[in-house]
Amino acid sequence: MSIELKPMTQADVSALMNLFQLYLYDMSKYMHWPISQEGRFEFDENIVLAYFRQADHHPYFIMSNGEIAGFALVRRYPYDADLIDMGQFFILGKFKRQGLGQAALKACLQRHPGDWQVRVLPQNAGAQSFWTKTITTLTNNAHHTSTGDYQGTEMTFIHFSSESALCSAD
Structure with a gap:
């Protein structure tokens, strides 16, 4: 299986908005967001549009053998x-x-070297497991975890360096 991190362009906004509905569907198990009468999750579209308007925001499609497999939205933490x-x-x-x-x-870390964080909802056991295992593997356990508030929601924060990840993963 080949993987590619493909930078999005303005022409990809619509595709990302569609994929974001699937992301919100997955997250609704934990956040209990209601669905609109039109069958969509309502959200502030500026969350997505910022990735096409701000220089420190970087939207990527995650591609597998030429097919969209997901997305990664990387930014400087506000x-x-x-x-x-x-x-x-x-x-x-x-x-x-x-x-x-x-x-x-790993591809994101290669493109954006520096000090990183990933935020995870504590009740999202699948994401907690994925991120903990992935970051532990990539950094040879060189990370630290804390809890805190992010915009009114308690989150688990995992902090690590791309340098430790890229040195350990090769």
């Missing part, structure tokens, strides 16, 4: 510009548990 933040990360169900997520994170 509360600490020294941190690179995985804003949102999503892998379509048919691509899960194939090593694609780990390969996509």
Whole structure:
């Protein structure tokens, strides 16, 4: 299986908006967001549009053998510009548990060297397991975890360096 991190362009906004609905569907198990009368999740579209308007925001399709397998939205963390933040990360169900997520994170780290963080909802056991295992593997356990508030929601924060990840993973 080949993996590619493909930078999105303005022409990809519509595709990302469609994929974001699937991401919100997955997250609704934990956030209990209601569905609109039109059958869509309502959200502030500026969350997505910022990735096409701000220089420190980087949207990527995660591609597997030429097919969209998900997305990675990488940015400078708005509360600490020294941190690179995985804003949102999503892998379509048919691509899960194939090593694609780990390969996509490694590709993100190669493109954006520095100090990183990933934020995870504490109740999202699947994401907690994925991120902990993936970051532990890539960094040879050189990371630390904390809990805190992010925009009114308690989150688990996993902090690590791309340098430790790229040195350990090769």
